[in-house]
Amino acid sequence: MQLATWNLNSLRVRLPHLLDWLAEQSDSVVGLQELKMADEEFPFEALRDAGWQAVTNGQKTYNGVALLARRPLEDVQRDIPGFDDPQKRVIAGTVDDLRVVSVYVPNGQSVDSQKYHYKLDWLQRFAAYLAEEAERHPRLAVVGDFNVAPLPEDTHDPEAWEGHILCSGPEREALRGAMEAAGLSDAFERVPTPEQRYTWWDYRAAGFRRNLGLRIDHVLLSAPLSERVESWRVDLEPRRLERPSDHAPVAVTLA
């Protein structure tokens, strides 16, 4: 089976891309981010017709996350319990014996901005939540847009990005701390380094054509799942289409 994640940057605009991409995916659980759409508008019917169940935590204009699966999604949890946050960034569900979380971590705007501190606080809350989820669910997968490039080589220009938003020390430490607290490891690190590792490219300055990308979308796995990783890939085809999302889908296959 396969675990995947895709920040769509508007489900309304990207629904045709999503349906085309889903048609090529076999047994999968897919996390989506940046739906920018309220749950009442979510295209449940189009997805059901395509063979996918969906659970959503939507929001108008900003944020919004979902989980898709070909099999029933149960025990659905929206948001981080006990954290009063109006931004819809988390949804969790269970498919068979697999617990999956779809997350859209705050962007942070710029280092030391108000949004940056919100991001760091948010990651602390998320870490505590993941630690609890990991205790409850030995087979835990956390997929999404983490808005953190973990390593210098996860950017096209490590010197230029060093210390900037998505790459600052506190952000990287917060992500690593969350992973350690929950016993999660990056599926990317379980496979030989692929030729293409970036998952996001700036719309501006022909970022995709020049491959000026970042690796900020991740599939994190608890130990029992980590051992089952067979491959990690980023699908570039949707990024080449007209009016693409600025993110490409990432998929990890498990034995």
Added chain:
DNA sequence: ATGGCATTATGCTAATGA
């Protein structure tokens, strides 16, 4: 250092993203 491009909305300018 800035903007570059895209999406959305108490819309034609401003906020946000990464």
